[in-house]
Amino acid sequence: MDHYDIIVIGGGPAGSTLAWSLEKSGKRVLIIDKQDFPRDKTCAGWVTPAVMDTLEIDQDNYARGRTLQPISAFRIGMMGQAPVDNDHGETVSYGIRRCEFDAYLLDRVNANKQLNTPVKSIEQKGRNWVINDTFEAPLLIGAGGHFCPVAKKLGHGPGSHETVVAAKEIEFEMTAAQASVCQARGDTPELWFCRDLKGYAWVFRKGNFLNIGLGREDSHKLTDHLNDFVDDMKAQGRIPADLPGRFKGHAYLLYAHAERPLVDEGIMLIGDAAGLAYTQSGEGIRPAIESALIAADVIRRVPDVSARNLQRYGEAISERFGTRALNDQSSWQIPDWVKLPLASGLMRSQWFTRKVVTEKWFLHQQVPPLESAL
Numbered sequence: 001m002d003h004y005d006i007i008v009i010g011g012g013p014a015g016s017t018l019a020w021s022l023e024k025s026g027k028r029v030l031i032i033d034k035q036d037f038p039r040d041k042t043c044a045g046w047v048t049p050a051v052m053d054t055l056e057i058d059q060d061n062y063a064r065g066r067t068l069q070p071i072s073a074f075r076i077g078m079m080g081q082a083p084v085d086n087d088h089g090e091t092v093s094y095g096i097r098r099c100e101f102d103a104y105l106l107d108r109v110n111a112n113k114q115l116n117t118p119v120k121s122i123e124q125k126g127r128n129w130v131i132n133d134t135f136e137a138p139l140l141i142g143a144g145g146h147f148c149p150v151a152k153k154l155g156h157g158p159g160s161h162e163t164v165v166a167a168k169e170i171e172f173e174m175t176a177a178q179a180s181v182c183q184a185r186g187d188t189p190e191l192w193f194c195r196d197l198k199g200y201a202w203v204f205r206k207g208n209f210l211n212i213g214l215g216r217e218d219s220h221k222l223t224d225h226l227n228d229f230v231d232d233m234k235a236q237g238r239i240p241a242d243l244p245g246r247f248k249g250h251a252y253l254l255y256a257h258a259e260r261p262l263v264d265e266g267i268m269l270i271g272d273a274a275g276l277a278y279t280q281s282g283e284g285i286r287p288a289i290e291s292a293l294i295a296a297d298v299i300r301r302v303p304d305v306s307a308r309n310l311q312r313y314g315e316a317i318s319e320r321f322g323t324r325a326l327n328d329q330s331s332w333q334i335p336d337w338v339k340l341p342l343a344s345g346l347m348r349s350q351w352f353t354r355k356v357v358t359e360k361w362f363l364h365q366q367v368p369p370l371e372s373a374l
């Protein structure tokens, strides 16, 4: 049996950030992931500046051999009507490719890594959690994303009654011919809201890579909504007519809809495993890394890993992200008062799309980066 202080299930942004933060703590940490890295993750790959700051990413270093697309404008609209272009005059966000970003974050961590290793069993033996009959530790971190086996162990996973966002996305490198006809601009991601306001689609060009997707709270007819959107974008010449491959699907929970407990005896859930994506935008990378840093801080402070002590993490998450019951009022699909005939007018307003949709809902500019000196 290989003994550790902490076993982290999942080497995505949440898991790697937790291990990175505990690097100087003297704790023996093992990260287990079912995939080898670099691996793909269904995601638009848009990160806010708070993520780059909090993770202390040297952007010049990162951009060497990797895609780092600065964003300085947004094109926002409602499907079927003319969009609004808002130029922010400076870099307000970034585009990355998840296969590169996640591998970069995991590579820089010195913790032990057991990749290409699906978690098949989680057993409790005395005070330890035993994984696959091989690895044991008193503290288990569930960082395995939406389908995390640790969340499942706590009774929450696929099949539980939480409302999930269903999304489909494609990312590919354009040929020279495709790039020359594609009217989408790298510095200007496009957000297109569904007319029933139950979701939105995006067209996001990152250098020569193009990412197109659509996410909805209501998964009914997701493919029909996506096909209509893609046909419309092709007809307008915004994306190439010959998209390669198929759109990949994934699901995730928004903070206001999640009902997962965050801790149990010797267990903490972070990132998507805990259901922390921002309710209005679906941005999940920032909450994933912030929850990891908050969890690491609690781990450094508690005398033991009893649920009672770990509950400090649950309290800190509520302080940072709000209590779930209260948050439910501001559902991501846009507050109720906007769900009026007024909505299509607001989506034509320069002020509303810039100040509310972009700066508040999508960039979360009103929330300063988490203090890194936790």
Ligand SMILES: Cc1cc2nc3c(=O)[nH]c(=O)nc-3n(C[C@H](O)[C@H](O)[C@H](O)COP(=O)(O)OP(=O)(O)OC[C@H]3O[C@@H](n4cnc5c(N)ncnc54)[C@H](O)[C@@H]3O)c2cc1C
Residues within 6 Å of the ligand: 009, 010, 011, 012, 013, 014, 015, 032, 033, 034, 035, 041, 042, 043, 044, 045, 046, 047, 117, 118, 119, 120, 143, 144, 145, 146, 147, 148, 149, 167, 168, 169, 213, 215, 250, 251, 252, 270, 271, 272, 273, 277, 282, 283, 284, 285, 286, 288
């Ligand atoms: C279509 C789509 C678009 C999105 N776009 C954005 C965006 O532009 N910006 C943004 O901020 N967020 C976006 N999100 C959300 C974002 O992708 C997630 O919030 C983020 O990946 C959460 O990180 P994580 O580390 O918690 O989980 P993940 O990144 O999902 O990592 C979990 C890891 O756990 C591993 N794992 C899972 N099960 C097991 C197992 N049984 N055994 C071992 N390992 C396991 C997986 O292999 C994976 O590496 C998007 C999501 C979707 C679906």
